Amino acid sequence: MNRIELLKKIKEQLAEVNGFEIGDEKNILCEILSISPAKMLLKDDFSDKEIGQVESVLEQMKQGKPLDKILGRKNFYGRDFVVSEDVLTPRKETEILVEEGLKELSTNFSKNVDKIRVLDLCCGSGCCGLTIAKECENKGNMEVVLSDISSKALKVARQNIDNLHLTNIKEICGDMFEHLKKEEKFDIIISNPPYIKSQDISFLDKQVKDFDPTLALDGGDDGLQFYRIISKQAKDYLKKEGCVLVEIGYNQGEEVKKMFEENGFKTHIVKDYSSNDRVVVARLKD
Numbered sequence: 001m002n003r004i005e006l007l008k009k010i011k012e013q014l015a016e017v018n019g020f021e022i023g024d025e026k027n028i029l030c031e032i033l034s035i036s037p038a039k040m041l042l043k044d045d046f047s048d049k050e051i052g053q054v055e056s057v058l059e060q061m062k063q064g065k066p067l068d069k070i071l072g073r074k075n076f077y078g079r080d081f082v083v084s085e086d087v088l089t090p091r092k093e094t095e096i097l098v099e100e101g102l103k104e105l106s107t108n109f110s111k112n113v114d115k116i117r118v119l120d121l122c123c124g125s126g127c128c129g130l131t132i133a134k135e136c137e138n139k140g141n142m143e144v145v146l147s148d149i150s151s152k153a154l155k156v157a158r159q160n161i162d163n164l165h166l167t168n169i170k171e172i173c174g175d176m177f178e179h180l181k182k183e184e185k186f187d188i189i190i191s192n193p194p195y196i197k198s199q200d201i202s203f204l205d206k207q208v209k210d211f212d213p214t215l216a217l218d219g220g221d222d223g224l225q226f227y228r229i230i231s232k233q234a235k236d237y238l239k240k241e242g243c244v245l246v247e248i249g250y251n252q253g254e255e256v257k258k259m260f261e262e263n264g265f266k267t268h269i270v271k272d273y274s275s276n277d278r279v280v281v282a283r284l285k286d
């Protein structure tokens with residue numbers, strides 16, 4: 001089948017899938033076959049195997065499965081991460097959390113700290129901690145600890161560690177700070193915890209509520225239960241000038257800020273590209 005015919009076929013089938021627009025068929029074809037747009041434009045003959053691959057993906061998309069979960073990978077901060085039904089698919093807005101973490105660390109590296117330690121609490125696929133590890137690979141001595149209550153999520157994180165060829169990573173399975181030693185302090189604690197109110201989960205898009213694990217979404221009755229734990233306990237695990245960075249829902253900024261301030265932190269909020277509150281940065285007061 002030639003390119004024009006295949007793109008037409010994809011376009012027709014995408015009309016039955018929510019959230020796709022005219023023009024998306026080219027990107028989808030590149031995604032499915034893992035080829036660049038430039039390569040796709042030069043390719044004019046698609047094998048039966050490739051067409052079968054495309055048809056199978058489209059069939060699953062028509063049944064409501066998100067493309068990333070079908071392909072088992074999602075690009076985050078310029079790198080592909082393995083995803084499965086056991087982890088939240090990394091979100092674009094979480095790149096802001098990582099960006100802020102990297103800004104904090106650049107100050108630490110410039111101070112020539114002996115060994116920089118980063119904790120990614122509620123790591124899921126590991127996209128935050130592992131991106132930081134990769135971005136800082138040549139900057140100095142660093143250890144990243146990934147922690148999650150889900151051993152299945154940690155298996156996915158392990159695949160990502162291997163794919164990124166990282167060696168300075170430690171994985172811990174446990175409930176929040178449960179298995180962390182207070183004497184092993186961190187320069188930064190970064191976390192994108194579950195923050196959806198329990199009663200709101202049934203109203204989320206089908207692609208989220210049916211394909212991301214509830215464990216990764218459910219933040220308790222008011223959506224804030226994990227921020228309560230982090231704001232109370234984080235200081236026991238931080239170095240003196242340490243800092244906590246948490247992703248938040250667009251309307252949680254003031255409440256989360258207050259929690260950290262009541263626990264001895266000074267804070268500021270960072271907005272995302274849509275000008276919504278997205279990250280709270282909390283630093284221990286001197």
Ligand SMILES: C[S@@+](CC[C@H](N)C(=O)[O-])C[C@H]1O[C@@H](n2cnc3c(N)ncnc32)[C@H](O)[C@@H]1O
Pocket residue numbers: 087088089090091094121122123124125126127128147148149150153174175176191192193194195215216217
């Ligand atoms: C919103 S997801 C974030 C995943 C990843 N950090 C990201 O940004 O894509 C939250 C993660 O918290 C984990 N989690 C839920 N309850 C937890 C708990 N009590 N202790 C540690 N991790 C928990 C879930 O398994 C899930 O992987």
